[in-house]
Structure formats: structure tokens, C-alpha cells
Amino acid sequence: MDPSKDNRPITTHVLNTADGVPATRMALSLHRLNTHMMIWNLLAVGTTDEEGRCAGLISGENLSLGMYKLRFETGQYWENLGQTCFYPYVECVFSITSLEQHVHLPLLLSRFSYSTYKGS
Amino acid sequence: MTSQRLQHIKDHILAANTCTEMATPPPSPLSTHVLNTGRGVPGAGMALSLHRLDPCTETWNLLISGATNDDGRCPGLITREAFIPGVYKMRFETGQYWKGLGETCFYPYVEIVFTITDPSQKFHVPLLLSRFSYSTYRGS
Numbered sequence: 339m340d341p342s343k344d345n346r347p348i349t350t351h352v353l354n355t356a357d358g359v360p361a362t363r364m365a366l367s368l369h370r371l372n373t374h375m376m377i378w379n380l381l382a383v384g385t386t387d388e389e390g391r392c393a394g395l396i397s398g399e400n401l402s403l404g405m406y407k408l409r410f411e412t413g414q415y416w417e418n419l420g421q422t423c424f425y426p427y428v429e430c431v432f433s434i435t436s437l438e439q440h441v442h443l444p445l446l447l448s449r450f451s452y453s454t455y456k457g458s
Numbered sequence: 459m460t461s462q463r464l465q466h467i468k469d470h471i472l473a474a475n476t477c478t479e480m481a482t483p484p485p486s487p488l489s490t491h492v493l494n495t496g497r498g499v500p501g502a503g504m505a506l507s508l509h510r511l512d513p514c515t516e517t518w519n520l521l522i523s524g525a526t527n528d529d530g531r532c533p534g535l536i537t538r539e540a541f542i543p544g545v546y547k548m549r550f551e552t553g554q555y556w557k558g559l560g561e562t563c564f565y566p567y568v569e570i571v572f573t574i575t576d577p578s579q580k581f582h583v584p585l586l587l588s589r590f591s592y593s594t595y596r597g598s
Contacts, residue, residue, distance in 0.1 A: 405566060413573075424572050425570070425571060425572055425573075426545060426572075428571075429569060431567060431569070433565075446593075452593065452595075453586075453592065455590060455591030455592075456564045456591065
């Protein structure tokens with residue numbers, strides 16, 4: 339296994355597809371569902387860097403099987419650029435079914451559209 | 459009591475409506491279309507629900523629940539009268555949908571949250587979905 343990926347089992351990359359640039363300084367947060375209490379536990383908050391990436395969301399040793407949520411503050415991002423956005427925020431809820439996998443969750447975003455996929 | 463608050467209370471009472479019960483629904487100002495991009499077919503029979511955020515309590519009010527038809531659509535989501543400015547959420551039961559096809563899905567559900575500032579327009583909020591990806595856009 340790639341040593342640099344050992345400690346980063348969940349990564350993301352946010353791209354501003356309207357302007358064709360990385361989405362920098364977007365606030366985001368990672369949450370895990372507590373299935374006993376059916377509430378979301380906040381694991382990490384961060385902001386995307388100049389490349390639209392955000393390091394250190396979760397370490398390999400803290401990863402457990404379950405349901406996770408990556409929340410992106412899209413409304414705030416576009417507001418900082420002086421624009422409105424159809425989506426005040428984007429929450430992507432996904433399942434981790436194996437501790438071996440590296441999950442890369444990009445967000446391709448414009449003011450009126452977004453897409454995401456499971457990458458590696 | 460503001461008219462907005464009154465509308466929220468009306469929504470509680472009408473929440474039992476399901477979009478599949480209406481035989482010939484009047485045109486809804488909000489529509490959706492689910493496409494299964496993994497198989498190149500409409501996403502038929504997918505359970506979904508529409509919610510509006512109550513700004514007073516910061517909780518979601520369920521407006522309607524139902525399922526997509528054979529064409530992946532769900533007519534009659536909301537009336538012009540009920541379509542007031544606010545923050546809405548469309549929730550799609552994607553995990554359940556793929557399970558019905560005998561497959562797993564990376565996304566147990568998809569929630570698309572969007573802001574309506576001018577409800578006189580028409581809004582189309584489609585979902586293009588595979589087992590490992592999805593996208594949406596604002597159409598009309």
C-alpha cells in the first residue's frame with residue numbers, strides 16, 4: 339500500500355467548473371454516523387488549499403466501517419466570490435465497507451450544478 | 459402569525475400527500491428526473507421526498523413523499539401556492555433503489571439542498587446516478 343495513502347483514507351478535491359479553477363478556501367467538514375444514537379459525529383473541519391484539496395481529514399487508525407458525510411460550504415464559497423449559489427451547501431453521504439480502500443471524493447461544482455464520484 | 463408561518467403549518471397538515479396518488483396533477487413549478495447512468499435507463503420506482511426548512515425552528519418539514527414513475531419522474535411535487543421562497547431539500551433513496559436491482563450503492567441516500575428565491579420560475583432538479591457517482595443541475 340502506498341505509505342502516503344496509509345494515513346489518508348478519505349480525501350477530496352473541489353473544482354470550480356464554472357471558472358475552470360480549483361475551489362480554494364472552501365470550508366468543509368467530515369462526519370460519521372453514530373448508529374446507536376442516530377446522530378452525526380463531527381470528525382474534522384477544514385478548508386481547501388490552493389489546489390482545492392484538504393489534507394488530514396481522517397487518519398487510517400481512526401477509520402471505521404460505517405456511514406460518513408462530507409459537507410461542503412458551497413453557498414459561503416460563492417458568496418466570497420461575490421456570487422449566489424443554488425446550493426447553500428452540499429452534503430455527500432457515503433458508506434465505507436472496507437478498511438483497505440482509499441476513498442477519493444471529488445466535488446465538481448458550479449453555481450447551478452455539481453457532481454461527485456467515488457475515485458481512488 | 460406571518461403568512462410564511464401559516465404556510466409551514468399548512469404543510470404539516472398536507473404532508474400525508476404522496477405524488478403517486480394524484481391522477482392528473484396540475485403542473486408543479488418544481489420537477490425532478492432520475493436517470494440511472496450506470497444502466498442507461500430512467501431511475502424508475504425510486505422513493506423520494508421533498509422537504510422545506512422551517513426558518514423559525516431550523517428543522518425540515520416533509521412536504522411530500524412518493525416514488526418516481528417508469529420514466530424516472532414524479533409529477534405533482536408541489537403546488538404554486540405552497541412553493542414559497544426558502545431552502546428546500548430533495549431526498550432520494552438511492553441505496554434502496556440499487557438494492558432493488560440486486561446491487562450495492564456507495565451512497566445510501568442523496569440529499570440535494572437548494573435555495574428558492576424567485577418561486578415564479580420553474581425549477582428542474584434532476585439526479586443522474588450510478589452506483590458510484592451522481593450529479594445534479596438546475597434546469598427549468
